[in-house]
Amino acid sequence: MxxxxxxxxxxxxxxxxxxxxxxxxxxxxxxxxxxxxxxxxAGLKGPLVVGEVLAVEELTEFKKPIRYCQVDVGRGKDDPQNIVCGATNFAVGDKVVVVLPGAELPGGFAISARKTYGHVSEGMICSASELGMSDDHAGIIVLPPEHEAGSDAIELLELVDxxxxxxxxxxxxxxxxxxxxxxxxxxxxGLPLRDPALLDVPGPNSHGHPVQVADPAGCDRFTARTVTGVRPGTHSPLWLQRRLQKAGMRPISLAVDITNYVMLELGQPLHAYDRSRLDGPIGVRRAEPGEKLVTLDGTRRVLDPEDLVITDSRGPIGLAGVMGGANTEIADAGADPETGDSTGGTTEIVIEAAHFDPVSVARTARRHKLSSEASRRFERGVDPEAASAAAQRTVDLLVLLAGGSAEAGVTEFVKPSGPHTITLRADHPDRVAGVAYGRETVVRRLQQVGCDVYGQDELVVTVPSWRPDLTDPNDLAEEVIRLEGYENLPSTLPRPPAGRGLTGRQRLHRRVGRALAGSGYTEAPNYPFIGEAVLDQLGLEPDDPRRTVVTLVNPLSDAEPALRTTLLPGLLAALRRNHGRGEHDLALFETGLVFRPTGAEKPAVRLPVDRRPTDEELAGLEASLPAQPRRAAVVLAGSRGRAGWWGGGEGANWADAVEAGRTVAREAGVELVVRRDQHAPWHPGRCAALLAVADGAEVLLGHAGELHPRAVKALGLPERTCAMEIDLDRLEQAAPGPVRAPRISTYPVATQDVALVVDSGVAAADVEAALRSGAGELLESLRLFDVFTGEQLGEDRKSLAYALRFRAADRTLTVEEATAARDAAVAAAAERTGAVLRG
CATH class of the missing domain: 3.30.56.10 (Phenylalanyl-tRNA Synthetase; Chain B, domain 1)
Incomplete structure (x- = not known):
């Protein structure tokens, strides 16, 4: 505003x-x-005066229109000012705005006499944009003829404000x-207010334009007034145009300018109809299926049955509270080319001042993507009691400025309703703010807001009609605190009970973030919203649980109306955006919630605000929420190492994504089991399932690997983009206990290498699990360092080479002990996977 x-x-x-x-x-x-x-x-310096055009000489030797003008600037017609001007929207006898030599326009533009187009120009004839009045630079300002040449244009146009x-x-x-x-x-x-809505308004009668409201829930008040004998083509006076321009609106025509002016003044949107274009009574109802309307912006709109519309006997003539229809628009007047008298145009105007349901207006404006000044006000709450005053103010201005006559008929529909009252204790604001305001201060501040207040210790407050946001005692307390000054509230720190800190879940979340950042990943938080399109691009099957989403009633974007079920869409969008801006070596991570509805959620409950909710109420609220597991995810593209004189950078691949999963798991003290898997959106041959062993059973934590080429292409990602996503809640549940610092042994390690030949279909994870179980407690770590295939091994055979590290906690191992442990590990692998020790 x-x-x-x-x-x-x-x-x-x-x-x-x-x-x-x-x-x-x-x-x-x-x-x-x-x-x-x-x-x-700012920066405007005179002289800036009204000038009368005495003569115009057309200079035709130039490619564009150039005119050499003689202008009377108050010195008399015998001493005109000679000015070169390129505008063509004025004629001899017109009054214009002239800036004379020695003046300075906004922006530091100094005016002086100078030679241009073969003539000396002694000043400039100004446009609205040159004076900072508006962005209109199509032509110069032509003033009404009653202004005298030489008068101060700065004051006339109210340029300084x-x-x-x-x-x-x-x-x-x-x-x-x-x-x-x-x-x-x-x-x-602390000053008195001159309320512009305090007008003498005639009571309703049966002589006004007929109105039929079929939907009182959508329109609880409708006032109609009629003005006849309006002079078509009458221009808005300068003061009215300037106030609209300063308020950010463009002057259009007198009738429209007056309705906009009253809306800005009183906050009540209005609409003006050409009575000659109305057919029958004005009605208010919901749209019927298939109805259409051409709005004032020239767009033909198909109406929704939930749209509240204004009608006459032919059908819809406007979207209630949003925009009027073109078929009842106020018509501009023409002019007789010989006499100059105005011809045609609207002479009888019906004024509409109504109050519409805020929710209905907001939904209609959003549904049709049609936000207007009227809809912005209605959806935030308009004073219903101001409708009659706004209609009267509009009528008065039309009579004063357009020469019209107000008809005696006044139509007013009002749905019966009583004032809204709130009961609160006089010390309630004191207890909310922690400040002793006292009853007198509370009553005085509420009265300043516009409330009527009665009572002593318990106050009965009648809320003013222009404050629909005041609905409960806390709203009234906020008004008292606001007017007394937020800066006067004491600053007190909360005192939490001793011994409480972060939960285990929170600590794991923080450790994971630090570990990934320490591994070279950059955190990239994203909005938790997705659309159906990105799930298609990821290649998810129709029955994939990740397609079952929680849809928002009021989304920020119609393209992303649902809560995410996976972290990957936001991260991949961030990767694509950064790659498009020239950053090709990327490693991003995010930790956060996803939302996985099960269909068993109960209807939401509304918790009270005047007391602490009970355990049953909180449990009911929890039951209405979908599952919200905490996840961690990474995405990679480009090189993981920087290229230089030492060699080329190593490209990121699926193994880096798997290692990111191991990094996360180590923060919970969990040793991951990695198995081959197929899971969208990963490449079926480069996808790993990340598992943990808990209570003797494997638990799926997430997936890692290279994305499917189709998903990469659909999302516009770099080739061979990799990703990992893991469930932190399941990881925490699989953790053996608190993470302990590693123990440093004083005894040496014994390393034994083994190469085992197995069928190509045997998973390395199975071989590793067998080696671990066979090696026993002396095994400290196990690492796969080589995979080999070749003709000498035979068809469909592969060799897996492992480095086994053995160490005892209380002694130095002998060669025999280490060899025995290695042999036991190999025997277990042979028995469980058919492995053969490679010679």
């Missing part, structure tokens, strides 16, 4: 010395987000109006 300070002063008598910065500080202290204070006219740019949060919809900002300003300064 852009708030011109000059306009704000009409409702609050601010001290003359108060600047925009001062008002900004006051409003920020009151809880508003005033982002900037724009200084309009300050504009506060306020980011209005969704709960403060009343601040999307000058009335709302003026109320906050008056409260902040």
């Amino acid at each position: 852009r708030v011109p300070l000059s306009w704000l002063r009409e409702y609050v008598d601010l001290p003359a010395t108060e600047t925009g910065r001062d008002v900004q500080a006051k409003l920020i202290a009151a809880g508003l987000e005033v982002e900037t204070v724009e200084q309009l006219g 300050e504009v506060l740019d306020i980011a209005v949060t969704p709960d403060r919809g009343y601040c999307l109006s000058m009335r709302g900002i003026a109320r906050e300003t008056a409260t902040a300064y």
Whole structure:
């Protein structure tokens, strides 16, 4: 919301010395987000005057239109100013804005007499963009004829002003109006407010334009007023145009400008209909299936049955609270080329001031991707009691500025409803803030908000109609605290009970992050949202559990409406983005939650805010949530080592992804079992299942390897991209206990190497498991260091070479003991896998 300070002063008598910065500080202290204070006219120096065009000479020897003009700038017609101008939207007799030599325009553009296009130009005829009024640079400003030549254009056009740019949060919809900002300003300064909504409004009668509301839940108030005898083609006065421009809106036509002006002033969106284009009564109902509407932006829209629409006897004529239809638009007037008299155009206008359901308007605006100034206000909450005043204000301005006459008929539909009241203890804000405000302060602050307050120790508060966000005692407490000043709240540190620290789950999470970062991976957190398209690109089967997602009711993006079931989509998108920006050697990781619904979730429960929830209520809330396992994942592409004079960089491959899984598992004290597997989106021949042994059974923790070429192509990733994903919760459950620091033995190690020949279908993990079980407790570590195939081994045979390290905790092993342990390991491998010791 852009708030011109000059306009704000009409409702609050601010001290003359108060600047925009001062008002900004006051409003920020009151809880508003005033982002900037724009200084309009900064750097502008006169003389800038009104000029009358006396003569125009067309210079035809140039490729573009150039005119040499004589302009009266207040010195008399016998002493005109000669100015060269390239605009063509003015004629002799028009009043224009002229900047004279010695002046300076915004941006440090100094004006002087200079020779151009063969003539001396003594100044410049200005456009709106050159004066910083708007971005319109299509032509120069043509003023109404009543302004005298030589008068000060800086004051006339209100070029010097300050504009506060306020980011209005969704709960403060009343601040999307000058009335709302003026109320906050008056409260902040302790000054009275001149409420622009306090108007004499005639009561409803049966003579107004007929209105039929078929959906009172969607429209609980509708006011219709009619103005006749409007002069078509009448332009908005300069003061009205300038206020709209300062507020960030573009002047269009008088009727539209007036409705926009009243909306900015009172916060009530309005719509103006050409009565001659209406057919029958105005109606409000839900759209019927298949109905269509051409909105004011020229788009033909297919309506949804949930859309609230404005109708006449022919069908829809507008999307309620969002945008009107083109078939009842106010028509511009033409002009007789001989007399100049206006012809045609709208002469009878029906004004609509209604209150629509915020949720309905918000959903319609989102459904049609059609956000408007009206929908922004309705979906944040509009004062329903302001509709009649806004209609009256619009009628008054149309009568004053367009020469119209207000019809006596007033149509008003109102759904019966009572005021909203809240009961709270007088000391409730004190207990919330930890500050002793006292009853008098609480009552005074609530009254400043607009509430009616009754009672002593227990207060009965009637909430004002423009504050639909005030629904419970804590909302009222927040208002008291806000107006008393957040900066006045004491700073107190919480005192947690002694002996509590991070949980085991949290400690594992942190250790995993540090270990991966220490291994050269860069953490890349991502939003936890995905869409159906990325699951297709990953190549997941239709029955894959990862396709069962939790869909958000109000997603940030329609392309990603669901919560992730795997960490890979976000990480792979980050890898692709960085690769596209020239970073080709990438190793990224992320730790976080995924969301895996089972279908057994119960309906969500709403917890109370006035007390601590019971254990049963918390259990009910937990039962409504999907499973949320904690995962760790990595993605790799390019080289794992930097190339240099010492040689080329080693490319990242599936083994690096598997090693990342081992790195994670070591932080839990778990020794991984790695087996060949097939699992999308990994390459079927380069995919490893990561398992752990718990209670004698293998538990699947995750997968690692090289991604499938089809997934790489679909996602636009570098060739041979690798990935690993592991379940940290299962890893923690498989952990044997607390991770202990490694014990350093004082006794030497005995190393024995063995090469075993097995069938090519035998997994190395099975051979390794057999060696471990046979070697016994003397085996300290086991490492596969070579895999060999060749003709001398025979068809479908392979050789696996292992390095076995033996060590005793209490003595130095003899050669015989180490050899015996090795032989026992080989015997176990032979028995369980058919391995033969290679000669």
